[in-house]
Amino acid sequence: MRTPRLASxxxxxxxxxxxxxxxxxxxxxxxxxxxxxxxxxEELVRVLNSxxxxxxxxxxxxxxxxxxxxxxxxxxxxxxxxxxxxxxxxQAEYLRLFEEVLIRNLASRFGEYQGVTFALGRxxxxxxxxxxxxxxxxxxxxxxxxLDWRVADVNGQPRIVDLVAEGASLRLTQRSEYSAVIQRGxxxxxxxxxxxxxxxxxxxx
Amino acid sequence: xxxxxxxxxxxLSLSVxxxxxxxxxxxxxxxxxxxxNNDPIEPFNRAMFAVNGAxxxxxLRPAAVAYRAVVPPPLRTGxxxxxxxxxxxxxxxxxxLQGAPERAARTAARFVINSTLGIGxxxxxxxxxFGLPGHAEDFGQTLAVWGVGExxxxxxxxxxxxxxxxxxxxxxxxxASPWFWFGQGEVVEALRWARFGLTILDAREGVLDTLDEINxxxxxxxxTLRAGYRQRRAAExxxxxxxxxxxxxGTGIGVGPGNRAPGDPLPR
Numbered sequence: 001m002r003t004p005r006l007a008s009x010x011x012x013x014x015x016x017x018x019x020x021x022x023x024x025x026x027x028x029x030x031x032x033x034x035x036x037x038x039x040x041x042e043e044l045v046r047v048l049n050s051x052x053x054x055x056x057x058x059x060x061x062x063x064x065x066x067x068x069x070x071x072x073x074x075x076x077x078x079x080x081x082x083x084x085x086x087x088x089x090x091q092a093e094y095l096r097l098f099e100e101v102l103i104r105n106l107a108s109r110f111g112e113y114q115g116v117t118f119a120l121g122r123x124x125x126x127x128x129x130x131x132x133x134x135x136x137x138x139x140x141x142x143x144x145x146x147l148d149w150r151v152a153d154v155n156g157q158p159r160i161v162d163l164v165a166e167g168a169s170l171r172l173t174q175r176s177e178y179s180a181v182i183q184r185g186x187x188x189x190x191x192x193x194x195x196x197x198x199x200x201x202x203x204x205x
Numbered sequence: 206x207x208x209x210x211x212x213x214x215x216x217l218s219l220s221v222x223x224x225x226x227x228x229x230x231x232x233x234x235x236x237x238x239x240x241x242n243n244d245p246i247e248p249f250n251r252a253m254f255a256v257n258g259a260x261x262x263x264x265l266r267p268a269a270v271a272y273r274a275v276v277p278p279p280l281r282t283g284x285x286x287x288x289x290x291x292x293x294x295x296x297x298x299x300x301x302l303q304g305a306p307e308r309a310a311r312t313a314a315r316f317v318i319n320s321t322l323g324i325g326x327x328x329x330x331x332x333x334x335f336g337l338p339g340h341a342e343d344f345g346q347t348l349a350v351w352g353v354g355e356x357x358x359x360x361x362x363x364x365x366x367x368x369x370x371x372x373x374x375x376x377x378x379x380x381a382s383p384w385f386w387f388g389q390g391e392v393v394e395a396l397r398w399a400r401f402g403l404t405i406l407d408a409r410e411g412v413l414d415t416l417d418e419i420n421x422x423x424x425x426x427x428x429t430l431r432a433g434y435r436q437r438r439a440a441e442x443x444x445x446x447x448x449x450x451x452x453x454x455g456t457g458i459g460v461g462p463g464n465r466a467p468g469d470p471l472p473r
Contacts, residue, residue: 081234105422112414141278142414167440173432179238180428195424 028158033131033151034120036158040068041118041135048113058107065106070152070159071099077161078175079189082182086189094189097196104203115140118147129153130161224248243358244431250360254427257362265363266416269409283327285407289339290319290326291400295378299342303350308444311337341441344381345374349442358431366434 047060065071075098076083086094121134130152138144150162150169163170178192185191225247228235244250273281293316300309315331323330331337348370349355356369367375379385384397423429 081238166437167445168433168436172436173429176242176428176432177423177425180425184425192424199422199424 027129028131028151028153030124030131030133033149033158034133036068036151037133037135037149037160038120040064040160041120045116045118048110048116054107054110057110058103061106062103065103066099068160069102070154070161071095071102073152073154073159074161074171075099078171078178080175080179082179082189082192085187090189090193093193094196097193097200100200101196101203104200108203113139121146126150132164242428242431243355243435245357246359250358251427253360253362257360257365260362265405265409266413268406269413272406272410273413281407281410284403285411286319286323286329287326288400288404288407289329290316290323291384292382293319294383295381296340296342298381299344299347299378302344302347303342308340308342312339312342315339340444343371343374344377345371346442348374355435355438358435360427360431366430371438 043064044061047057047064050057050060052060072095075095078098079086079094083091116137116139118135118137121136124132124134126132130150133149133151135147135149136144137147146166148164149160150164151158152161153159154161161171181192181195182189185195225239225245227245228239230236276284293312297309297312297316300306300312314335315337318331318335318337319326319329322328322334329339332339353370355371359367359369359372361367384400419426419429419433
């Protein structure tokens with residue numbers, strides 16, 4: 001009778017130790033999440049459709065994304081089990097590169113997003129913490145597609161933590177991609193950082 | 206349809222010698238990831254991915270680019286509609302097998318309306334005038350609804366991302382289609398080849414932008430496609446999402462089951 005008790009006590013202790021490491025998250029109200037996506041989406045569409053020079057638009061998009069996306073939380077989620085293996089310096093560089101790749105990838109597609117519009121679907125709570133806000137994105141000359149935004153409460157503010165395009169989660173797909181790069185680079189986070197640096201160099205050309 | 210069987214045999218014989226190393230049981234997170242990827246024959250799949258890349262670079266992609274450049278958009282839409290209409294009996298059968306009478310009725314109505322008013326399926330009158338949008342189904346999805354597991358992930362040249370269950374589904378769909386049985390003679394043969402060629406062009410053109418995007422932005426396109434395909438496939442099986450099909454008949458980056466390209470994990 002002693003062993004299970006001991007085991008459960010150890011489990012409790014383990015959970016208690018883990019708790020402070022988790023970011024403070026409250027439940028996300030779906031109405032609030034929908035309003036947040038509506039406002040952020042309108043802001044993004046306005047920049048994407050503006051006639052301003054590319055550099056200026058990129059700076060504007062970067063500002064919106066930094067405000068609206070939980071860059072650190074999402075970046076950590078995507079690095080997954082490799083986060084703990086990375087040194088503090090690697091973690092810091094990874095987060096910096098992750099943010100830059102995010103912004104530059106979107107910026108490199110400004111041309112394709114000319115004339116983009118979006119319509120809000122109904123918001124629905126998906127898990128205990130997150131709300132999933134559904135939208136339909138329409139671009140001239142191509143078929144409309146479903147884009148869902150996962151919104152979480154991060155320190156009292158709504159923040160985007162994932163995009164789901166036609167059923168495929170961007171953060172799950174990217175976690176698989178990054179983990180493959182690390183494993184094929186001899187289980188070294190440095191291999192991923194090198195690949196990301198090279199990608200940014202290519203995108204900024 | 207001897208090709209899928211031949212490929213399957215090749216896969217089975219080669220895969221025995223090309224297994225991915227399973228991480229040690231002590232590394233729980235690595236084992237979890239290994240199982241979530243569902244790709245025990247990854248070295249073989251990556252080799253096939255490279256073969257496919259070569260074929261795609263010299264033949265499939267240039268053909269799709271030319272198709273887009275030469276054929277005006279309204280005609281391409283018409284061809285996609287007509288190819289989709291030819292798949293309607295297959296979709297209907299799978300709707301029925303999945304116990305979805307309402308979806309089956311919609312598929313049947315669409316087939317009747319589009320084959321007649323829609324000039325042999327060239328115009329999607331059913332959606333345009335009757336508010337009856339189409340959907341995709343295939344026997345791989347039906348098997349999934351019946352509880353059959355997907356089996357290990359497979360990547361095949363030209364065919365694209367798949368698995369044993371979806372391969373079987375493709376073969377069953379091909380044989381169960383009325384067009385497999387009706388008609389004979391040179392004209393019918395020529396029409397069959399025309400349909401086959403157009404299906405490949407339409408499918409590849411449908412995923413042109415998405416695959417270009419993946420190849421441009423992904424640090425490892427192989428795993429991006431794998432993750433995207435499996436998530437999209439799960440969404441299709443659950444009949445989630447209602448996007449317009451990107452190809453009349455396509456799976457991932459090649460030809461195969463389904464009315465849309467499942468290997469499309471990114472917004473375009």
